[in-house]
Amino acid sequence: MKLPVCGEEQVIMEAIRNNTVVVICGETGSGKTTQVPQFLYEAGWSHPDSDNPGLIAITQPRRVAAVSMAKRVGYELNLPESVVSHQIRYDVTTSEKTRIKFMTDGVLLRELSQDLLLTKYSVIIIDEAHERNLNTDILIGVVSRVLKLRAELSREDRAKIKPLRVVIMSATLRVSDFTENSTLFTKPPPVISVNARQYPVSIHFNKRTPEDHVAEAFKKVSKIHDRLPEGGILIFLTGQNEIQHLCKLLREKYPSLPPKAALEERKRIRQAAELELKRDAAIPGEESDSDDSDSDLGFDEEELVSTKDGKWEYIYKCEYGKFTYTISYAAPLHVLPLYSSLPTEAQLRVFQPPPEGTRLCVIATNVAETSVTIPGIRYVVDCGKAKERRYDIKTGVQSFEVDWTSKASAGQRAGRAGRTGPGHCYRLYSSAVFDHDFEQFSTPEISRMPIEGVVLNMKSMGIDNVVNFPFPTPPERQTLSKAEKLLGYLGAIDTDVKHITPVGQAMANLPVTPRFAKMLVIGNQQDCLPFVIAIVAALSTEIAKARRRLMRKKYFESQIKHAGLDRSSDILKLLNVVGAYEYAGATAEFCEENFLRSKAMEEIRKLRWQLTNLMAALFENVDVWVDPKMLPPTKRQIKFLKQVITAGFIDSVAIRKDVIENGGQGGTRFKNARGVAYKLMWSEEEAFIHPGSILYSQEPPIALVYNELFKGATKTCFKGVTAIDTKWLPEIGKEFCSFGRPLDHPIPKYSEQTKDKKTVYVVPSFGPKGWPLPPIQVEMHRKGTRWVISA
Template sequence: MPKFVPRQRKHKVLARQKDTKPTLNNDANVTEIIPIEKTKREQEKAALREELAKESKGKMSQKKKKRLEKYIETKLKKDENLALIKKLAAQKIDTSSFESSKSLGTRLDTKRIKTRERSGTASGSDHDSDSDVSEGVPKTIMNGADHSNLAPRKFDEATRTPVPVESQPVASSTSSTSQPQHQLSIQPGSGLKRPLELDDTGKPIIQIRKRQKKNKAVVPTVAEGEIAWEGFSSDEEGITDDIIASDAISDESEDDNSNSIDSEISEVETGSEASEDESDDDSETESGTSMDEDTKEAKRERSSAFKAWATQQRNEAIGFTPSNNLTSAVLSKPTNFQPRAPEMDPLPPELETNTSTDATRKAFSVAVERTQEIQDARLQLPIVAEEQKIMEAIHNHDVVVVWGATGSGKTTQVPQFLYEAGYGASDGPTPGMIGVTQPRRVAAVSMSKRVGDELAAAGSQVAYQIRFDTSTNAKTAIKFMTDGVLLREISQDFVLTKYSAIVIDEAHERSVNTDILIGMLSRIVDLRANMAKDDPKNKPLKLIIMSATLRISDFTQNKKLFRHEQPPLIKAEGRQYTVTNHFSRRTQRDFVEESFRKICRGHKKLPQGGMLVFLTGQNEIMHLAKRLRQAFESTTGQEVKAGKVQISPAEIPLEAEDIELGTKSADYQDGDGSESEGSIIMGLDDEDDAEFEIGEEPAEKKELKVHVLPLYSQLPTNQQMRVFEPPPEGSRLIVLATNVAETSLTIPGIRYVFDCGRAKEKRYDLTTGVQSFEVGWISKASANQRAGRAGRTGPGHCYRLYSSAIFERDFEEYSAPEILRTPLEGVVLQLKSMGAPVVNFPFPTPPDRESLQKAEDLLSYLGAISHDGKVTTLGKELALYPLNPRFARMLVLGVARGLAAETIALVAALSIPELIIPENKLGLRSPKDDEPDDLEAGERSRLRKAYNAAQAKLSINAKHSDCIKLFSAVCAYAYEARPADFCEDMFLNPKGMTEASQLRHQLTNIVRAHRTSAIGAYSPKLSAPSDKTLNLLTQICAAGFIDQIAMRADLAPNPPELSRKPKTAIDVPWLTLFPSQTDMKSKDISDQYVYIHPSSLLARTPIKNLPGYIVYSHLQRAAPSTITGSRAPKTRLHPLAPLTRPQIINLALGTPLLQASKPKGKIVEMPREKGREYRECEVEVELRGEKGTLGWGLGVRRVVQGRGARGEGWVVERILG
């Protein structure tokens, strides 16, 4: 029976555990049990606080208490760290057996390491006694422990069991009893891998070993029947063999590790010749290694033999006969076998095409020898580094988009890339010129000159063509031109057979011509590609679109524009020099005054370098140039006198810049002649000169002269090219420019840019037809373009005359494409004459349907297209003339009436809107703030009298027709021997008169080419016209503007009730055929009134003599005079000629504007002609604009009406009376 064991009681066990377990706090009901360490720390802090409080005198402030607590905390931490360091200093650890963490778990200890651990490197140390312990005993480091109870042991080689060994006496010092730790004895070389051997004198012996090769492991292959099976051995023998085999395997791994270590040591000790005095240990190791290898080889052979015998016995037992001759089946390769090409890294998108591996493409290039100076300058351009990528993309794709920021060099280098690749070479694979389009004339001329200089000897093959000037010849290979010139060539040769490549530069400006060109060329490229497939003689056309901004999605992602594939995008680096932007603290409303102030300070503070100032118009440029010449010593004694000229929208197919920058109103006056009283947004305050401290070389000690030059599109070409000439010695170049200098131009020496952030743009209201010229903020892309002008030839600075807040808030990312804010009549007619569908035309940014519809309506009013939208015979003839359809209609009528020369002169006069300098631009008004000056007042009075006399002389034959006044000015100019003096005396724009004469010559040649008998050779002098001729010219002018007709408001079906009777002609209200206001629901009809412009002849006509109907060229509305102005400015019309009711009926005949009522009275049937029915009757005729509106009654007329066989309605074809 087992012994009774009492059961453990749970409560007694818990009680015993509680008694034996140390407690931190006897009170179990406390809220927080604080550890002993924390309590002790608090006690120390309290003691230290009391001690320091005794030393302090007086009451301690709260701030001092906080500092005292911080000091106590720091003091206690330092004491704890000091105590910890003392504890660590009392401990000593033997680190001789430590290993690197890299080798942990990677290998077993080698024999050499084990031998060293057993033998030890010094006698009498604790480590030596520990190393003698058997491998089965774990090696531990016991700090401060007594090792006397660990007796040394050794192993019996026969039984491999540990045998105790008598301990040797160890000498100890007298202080050994008091010192708990043994001091380690240091022997020379004890820290080395193997003990250092010393000679008799005590010097170390350094042995040099042979460089041993590491033995590679060879797996022996046992052939069948190689070793005969001799049967099993005894059990003892087998066990011994197993032990030997296991030892051999472990020895092998140890030897491999040892050999690797030895090889590393031998490499460090260099490979010198082996010494004859090698140690015996090495020889023994080598012999032992060879014996181990023999043993292992024999064991592997026995193991393989046993495995072969066992496999044979198993096969016999199951009756399996293996095949002894297993050979891998080798399939024969088929005769047409072609190995797959090795896989390569994917090509860039621009190179992913089948033509990239086309071996039929011939290598052709044109060698160009340039000077070293030009070559060095080219290599600094970022675009040159992308030449290979660009040309491969052009070879492999028909359309390529190249994006390069300002200063990358794309304008000058891409045409040279094409030229050197063989484009433009008559004997090359791609004959035909390289066409490069520019948006402005000055860019086309200057870039052709620059590229010609870089091509050195081949520079004679670079030419340009602008509206009235060309340098092309039979050898031209690169042709720079305005986009209007190329658009005109497309109308004559749709496939552009003379060109092999077209480069559209500055595509980011998105002008009308650029969009039309890209749309046309997208189809021409496809057509040329198909022609090349059908006939190898025809070559494909390459299209390169270059942009300076990243707004290229309209090109690259427009599937309607490029149908077959998305054109690749090649990106180049930006400008080659950095530009620092300096924003103003405040944005001043009077930016001209602010520009003057900044330029003056910059000229005094900034180091040498040219300045480029961006303004909005010619008047501002001339005004600022005059002030700068007065403020500083100038190199130019007089201003450049050139009249303000603008080519009207009549030249849209040829010159876009002529309508971009022209103005109808003065820069400082409203369009109706009243002065603008603009207020300053944020008042002037003096800023410091920190923005002009650019940290570079100091400013010139001697103040430089100013070399002020203007630059705008209406400036003569020779005056424009002056900006590229170096300034005189000791002067600073200051260029005052409009946005004509924003792109493509590199003016040498420009280092500083002053940007007003504004531009004057012609804004066209697509709904009302009102054309206004407003100064507004530019886009961020344009601002970056302007800043880039300072970084073309070196590091620069851009001083923006507006704040960064204005820049971020009011500046759009990109400007809206011009095609969305311009009349489209010329575009629609040109597209229709080419057979291109207007609605489905691949516009990069298609305009809305309303704009296209308005353009088609106008063409129908002019008789250019029929009611079904097809181009009529008249429309095809209108498309032949490089004019707006309105002016082309006038020209056709003039040729039909035998007045070709006179009509050409009239059209040339109307194409220059400001042929006569307006009165408000002469400064005839007395300034309000200045004190009266008798001399200035007298000069203004004399000038006003001379101006009135000149206007009266030009208006002798004009009566009430402003168009005849302009016609008289053009004809009189041709008779003058000294045209410059005539322009000055008659207040005419000299450049405008010159361009009018050139246009006359050009139109004469065009008319002669189509109608040889209509006009003879060009003669500038015309005979004095008769009254009949002048009357016909007036009606011809009205025919071109038949839809822009106005009626005096008091003749309307519902005449207005005016609150105040007009006193002058400019106060008389008029109504236009198409309402001038978009708000048709307005109850106040006065919102739709327009008024005569003060510059018209009718403005000085008595009210009672005003005609009932007039035709006008355009409507114009001035900007409000103040920011918070409550009264909107009046809409002014520019009259051309007065009309009567019969004249209106004759001019509107055959157009949708003339509507007839049902026949009144007797109807006379007439004979059929060509399948049409005719009748004669009386109808009530009216002029009607939009459908659903009330027409203007023109009375009852007897007419002849016709109707087609298809059941069409009756149409008035002739007026009988």
């Protein structure tokens, strides 16, 4: 069967020849991702002697897609992976022979900071642009500038520099953010639409919108399974809990294994039918219509046509003809959960055909909307909602909220039913809700996330005035200035002219968020860098595993074990976990016993290697290697590590409310952190140490830094707490500190000889709210008629 995109080859190639930018719209199944690179290749692009000798690049938002697409195209062109190659974070197959290169968009962004002209490439194909991921959006913005640069340079010396072409591919027609954005492309690029090889999907809305979409999904799936012909069911819910719950309900109602007797009865009926048909077929003159070209696919197949009162009617097709029979047991449901934190093996089960005589039923989150395509789905049940991470840019408070998806998302979900044949989508909400409460499109990621990493990356590419950057959807001014402020605190950019500093340039070379990059850059002291690397690697990864309620006690025991001797930091606890995991031989069993996601632990391992190699390559004085049997840090090192952590989170300090209200001193004595309120730098709200923190069961510290701030159902909690000493703040957090007048008590001490120096106690105040901190001793010297604090 020919892919729809192949019919458009002429149109596409002509458009790419005549325009620097082309937009191609085609839903999943149109074949654009695999075919467009091949069109270019076969037209001679990327050939060293051609007019477009540079590589053909295709970017993908996800690693798996980059790898599998490269394999697929290599197979179709019958070329080795040294020619059709891929590059993702930890895996490269490129060679000097490479002509087509699939990669994640993050990889190309990183390459851009080394070579702003993308000289290696002749075409950049940006795939899945409709998803509006952060990296994809930034890439489109940067590439639009590269285009202009390359065009100018090529006009000066065509022999040396060839112009660049860009192809933006999208599964939906939401492309106006790219095409009608004159800061991005002065002349609107042509849009080519490609039909998808997609079967029709009938949409069925609920009359009423139920409160409980899990219960409603259960009813709907039961109905589908009891009454409708065979075909897999895919259910979209919002989170793990809902999924596990519905799994349980459905497995109870439709046990996964059919009665053995029923299976045997079925086999007997089929064999008898086949024999009878064979006899009939042997009668001469009864030829079957052989020019029905599809019939060769239809043989030896069975179709469930109806069910009634527990009786199932099947049509059985074999080599000799068709036969209808009924059997009296409900086909079991093969119920599988699917969400991203599920171990890989469990995820792969959805790709295997369900056991014979059962119906596949996958209950999934958003993963099944974009990242994973499940074969054999004919029915989609869509609750219409999605869980989203929200981020309050002013306060830094994150939360998870369940809300309606967009019309575009609902369309994507429905489309999953039409991949292998005509399908049905059951929406568990009314059409009125769909019309009135659903946004047309989901909010692009850039409008929902902190972007200090993006801003630092731009600065390192020489883009100082980020406001003028051609974002497909510009982030809010406030988001940008917040990012610049944080980069200022971290010392990555100059606070006046907002230009990148040497430290910032070093940070930009590290593939982690700027806070973590800062920790790495300052962490090379007292033999601590390997610890800092392990900490940063662990913080960059979602490490904890979802736990069952029953395991609660054991979980807390393991947490205490991991905290080791120092119980004042959740982040240092992470360090211990990483060490213990490696020490135990990095096994899956260790992860299982210790409530860790083995996928995450493997990622941490690879990240430690990458960061270690990078640090050694970037800094002359760094002598570091990965030591799996890393010894725990000493007391002195622990103190230093906490200071490093403080520096990375200097804008995320919290102080106990009672201490602030008491002028920075004393405060109440508490046995544990339960109900003990902390004040936040950027919010009037109070926050609490999470009961899951290692610090919860101890006397709560006066001051702490936190990795994240989460708004739960009842209150706002810190995640990843480290107790700090307020004495560090005037040093590490200079820009947030000021000092009051010297105190009369304890009495100032003057230097013996000259009397132009004195040692005094002052009350420092910290942060935008000027919190009073416990008094510290400082040295002052006389400057003219005034006393000033010595540096």
